[in-house]
Amino acid sequence: MYICTKIHQDILIKNIALKPHKTSIFSALFLVFSFFSFGNEEEITKEDATFDPKAMILHHVKDAHEFHLWDWNGSPVSLSLPIILWTDNGFTSFSSSRFRHDDEGQIIVKSNGRNFIKLHEKIYQLDEGVSSINYDLDHHPTNAHKPIDLSITRNVFMMWVSVALLLFIFLTTARTYKKSKDSVPKGLAGFMEPLIIFVRDEIGKPMIGEHKYQKYMPYLLTIFFFIWINNIFGLIPILNGANLSGNIAFTFTLAVFTFVITTFSGNKNYWKHIFWMPGVPVPMKIFLMPIEIIGMFVKPISLMIRLFANITAGHVIILALMSLIFVFKTAAIAPVSVAFSLFITVIEIIVTAIQAYIFTILSALYFGMATEEEH
């Protein structure tokens, strides 16, 4: 690092004699190098703290009770979200700031006559007369249990934000069409119209069919835009990657919707294909029946896992590339790490749209299969 500073000085001395545009190039270089040395200085002060990339990545990918924005002088700056619990003593709610960023079960919060701790972003209720928590060998608490947690976590919060945003976008768009029926849409409506027509003409019509697609359009449009906007929210760093579409409960719910709609819109032909496949010999019919029944459930499960795994994998890759800097404890790897994570982020922006498209088109495909007429 000392040598680095030495070189900087040399460059500075040379700069005085150089022409203006060369000076600017050198000062840009100088800036870049000074970042390196700044990084080194930081590293020296923090060298004793060990860095666990796996814990960091899991912490970022999982749901949390607060928005952790940044660290300031060693203490985290965060937006606390409310904790709402249903216990044996009824509802209780308090701010997550009362845990004072403790995630190891050290701080006990008393609320509504019960004691609570936060362990790995899960709220546990301590049993009666217990003053500190005990663990078994697998680091599971033995003298505490989980109450029903209805908290507004950061995923829930981001979901509401995205719902509000979608409502705003589509109500504005609808109002534009109400006002000017025959003119070319302007503003937001002009931006949304091609997207909606894309869902109708590229997803709805070819997959479900000209005559029946209209019934399913509201659902298809909803999931397309809902997944897309939540995927995009997951990529915004300041929101700490509120990883909503990378949450298996979220994708599970969407997949259940698709499953229920498919099952209820299944016609005679669809059920015949599942239970008594036409056009094959009888032993084959019997053989195919369990396979088709399993297939009925595997379809929504694959929808669920595809969205979950794609989005989570994207977040994990970006974070893993970033943690390379801290694993190798040198800022020299930073250009590589930043360049690669930028590259992956750009790919992820495409993936946000592709995954929304895939989920929607596969849902439409299943609806199409369920409503297909005999041919």
Place this chain on the structure above:
Amino acid sequence: MTITGIAAIGAGLAAIGAGVGIGKIGGSAMEAMARQPEMHGKIQSSALILAAFVEAVALFGVVVAFLQG
């Protein structure tokens, strides 16, 4: 070798399978598009759907490896 190491190898094998599958889909789609540029849109969307199917199997593998590791 730990179970985490074996899980990582499993995830890698799943990725190889998906790579081969998606590579074949992509290659064939490209050829088809070059042969029939007017079918570009349709071929692209079916290729994407098929890629999603192949990818899903690989992701099952990755998820299982993740649960084990």
